[in-house]
Amino acid sequence: MQDLGRTFLQSVERSPNALAVVDGGQRLTYAEWYERIQRVAHGLSTLGLRRGDHLLVVLQNRIEMATLHWACQFLGVIVTPLNWRAKPDEVDYCAGDSAAKAVVCEPVSAAAVAESHVASRLTRIGVGGADGTVQYAQLLEQAPPQPILQADSEAVSLMLYTSGTTGKPKGVPRRHRAERAAALGHVAQNLYRRGERTLGVMPLYHTMGVRSLLAMVLVDGVFVCVPKFDCAAAFRLIEQERLTCLYLVPTLYHDMLTWRANNPLTRIASVTKLGFAGAPMQDGLLKRLQETFQPELFVNHYGSSEVFTFAYDQDATRKAGSAGRAGINTRIRVVGLEAGSPDQVVAAGEEGQIICELEGEEAFESYWNRPDANAKSIRAGWYFTGDTGYVDLEGDLFVTGRVDDMIISGGENISPVDIESVLSLHPLVDEVAVAGLKDERWGQKVVAFVKTRAEVTPDQLNEHIRQSGLLDFKRPREYVFVREIPKSPVGKILRRKLVAGEFEEAK
Template sequence: MLDLGRTFLQSVERSPHALAVVDGAQRLSYAEWYERIQRVANGLSRLGLARGDHVLVVLQNRLEMATLHWAGQFLGLVMTPLNWRAGAEEVDYCISDSQARAVVYEPVSEAAVSASPLASRLTRIAVGAAGAAGGGVIGFERLLEQAPTLPILRADSEDLSLMLYTSGTTGKPKGVRRRHRAERAAALGHVAQNLYRRGERTLGVMPLYHTMGVRSLLAMALVDGTFVCVPKFDCAAALGLIARERVTTLYLVPTLYHDLLAWRERHGADLSSVRKLGFAGAPMQDGLLRRLEDAFEPEVFVNHYGSSEVFTFAYTQEATRKAGSAGRAGINARIRVVPFGAVSPEQRLAAGAEGQIICELKGDEAFEGYSNRPEANAKAIRDGWYFTGDTGYIDGEGDLFVTGRVDDMIISGGENISPVDIESVLSLHPCVDEVAVVGLGDERWGQRVVAFVKARAATSAEELDAHCRASALLNFKRPREYVFVREIPKSPVGKILRRKLVAGEYEPLEVQ
């Protein structure tokens, strides 16, 4: 299989004058971007960075971030991106864990990098105004000073391309190592599963420290498409870019779709260029699915279910046909559902029975284990299968339904209750904007079902309870309490942080 450097060269050779990347006023064709990427790769090489070295990158989705990612693929570096909101302690941990040789940062992440003792010992590269005072910091522009004598093309398909850090909601984040061949296979699968054509244009808003952002970047190169950088998400700016750059496809988490629609409903926006929608990162509630279908009328609407470890577990190209379904196994995957507590992948469940979702690691997109975490590997990898920690079931037609996380499962009165089922029902109430369901401690029941609701219009607990009673939701799953909140707490990539609700970290509103 081709490595990613040669993959980018394919687009340069096929479509040298096609628009490759946009960042504000900066617009580069594939030929122009390739020249810049080669200069950056040469600049990194002159700093002593070589094949197999890790480079910690703490940047937003800007042209320099995307350029560094591709330069690393040509040079054989292991790009190790980190959330630009990370603190000094996390920067230190990831430098130590990855044994990074250099760190790249910008003004928004400068304080954390400057406060990291380990970062001070590395080659430090500053983008923009960061590090302008000197102190041994190298400006990014220096990397562009000299083109290589011969083109740099030093990686092969077996080299490590990337190490992504999982969100680390419990304990330290885990490094997910991904080879060139796995990254390319995942990008090819993404192109096929989303029905991308040559020349697509996508909004580069999902962060490039997240698997969704990396996939968008690579997929556009495979189809000679355009990656429109969005350094920091803002509804007005994003919708303006969609209209101005005639973006054809969106791949976002449900939270960002929700926010875009809410802004458009108040201010208006031109969405006519967008023909393909894809979402991942979290289940999408039924109410939002319907609103997106009405707003975009997409040609294809993909529910993509995957992870950093194995990019695609399952997908469907008709997200609204069977609401809540993640479809069937991805092009490069095999999946099963096994009982909770299963130790072997052979302990399969019958159709309709809920358990843990697992995926075979022989698939082309799969990782090979976490970096320096034997205990995490022992827990997650058994007999060649990855135990995802997600709960779900496969229905009688063979479609997968993801019902939540094993850790999020509510056990009330001995019954297993999935929050996602309840959230989907409540999301269809016209007064509900967003909802998250958790289990809180209860002396009698063990846990009681509590719904945290962000309302779009005045409603009450009694009205929402009546809505649940009138639905197909089983009685024992009905919330026993409703808490109205100003916002549902979420991670930087839009995942609901249920642990914060359990811990009381939210702003309550008066009962409406």
């Protein structure tokens, strides 16, 4: 299989004059972007970076971030992106764990890098006026004497760090061949055509952002950089750039619909394809998106940094809550919650842990410097995701949560997602999250944390639950009305914060 540098060259050769990337007033064709990428790759090489070295990048989704990502693919350097909101201790850990040779920062992340004992001693590349050993503009000063093309399909393309909700984050190294296969799968599963145009808002430290970046290049498409999400800017770019596809987490879709309710004249007709991942989408939001955008294609993706696509459904509203079936490069199973072997498959309809075979082209091989994590998650050639779910009688997968999120109340296993889906359909509920709180009688009691559109009472919500047909033992025993549902930067509900009382009640 080709490496990603050659993949980019294909688009340069096919469509040199086609628009490739946009960031504010900067608009580059594939030929122009390639020249800039080559200059940056040469600049990195003059700083001593070589194939297999890690470049730590702590940037927002700006054109420099996208350009550095591609420059590393040509040079054979492992791009290692971090959340631009990362704290000094997180930067310190990841810089040391990856043995990074250099770090890139901008004003919003410069303080965290400077306060990191490890990162502050590295060569620092400053972007947007941030202090550094060198400035990004200096990387552009010279073109290489010969085109740089130093990677192959077996080289490591990038290393993503998992969110680390428990313990230290885990490095997930991914080879060029796995990244290319995942991008090809993404194109196929989203039915992307040549020249698609997408909103580049999902962060490039997250697999969703990286997949959008690579997929657009595969189809000679346009990646419109959005450094920091803003609803007004997102709708303006949809109209100005005639964007054709959106690939976002449910939280951003929710915020966009809320904004558009007050700005109904914004033009969105160019958008014909919607995709989401990162977290389940509640039924109420699915319906509102379908009504608003009326897309030709509405795709639900379920995956991870380790194996991009576990499953997908090209008609997300067909069967609410379903993640569909295995991706085109993967095999999946559901095994018992306590299973130690991939052969302990459960019956249809029975809840268990979702696992994925690592022989698939999209899969990683092992974690970086984490034999403990490998021992926990990799068994007999299968990746144990830590997610719970079941396969229905028709063969569709339903993801019900995390093993750690499962509520055990009165001896019954209760999935928060089932309850959230039902409550989200109440017209006065804006967002909802369900968690298990300690209870002397039940062990854990089901508590629903609700953000409302207008005043609603627990009795009204209980009546809605009863009419839904949800089994009574799953009904919330308490409702807490909150100002916001705590979430990660990519929109995953942080139930641990709800359990710990880290939320603000609505007044």
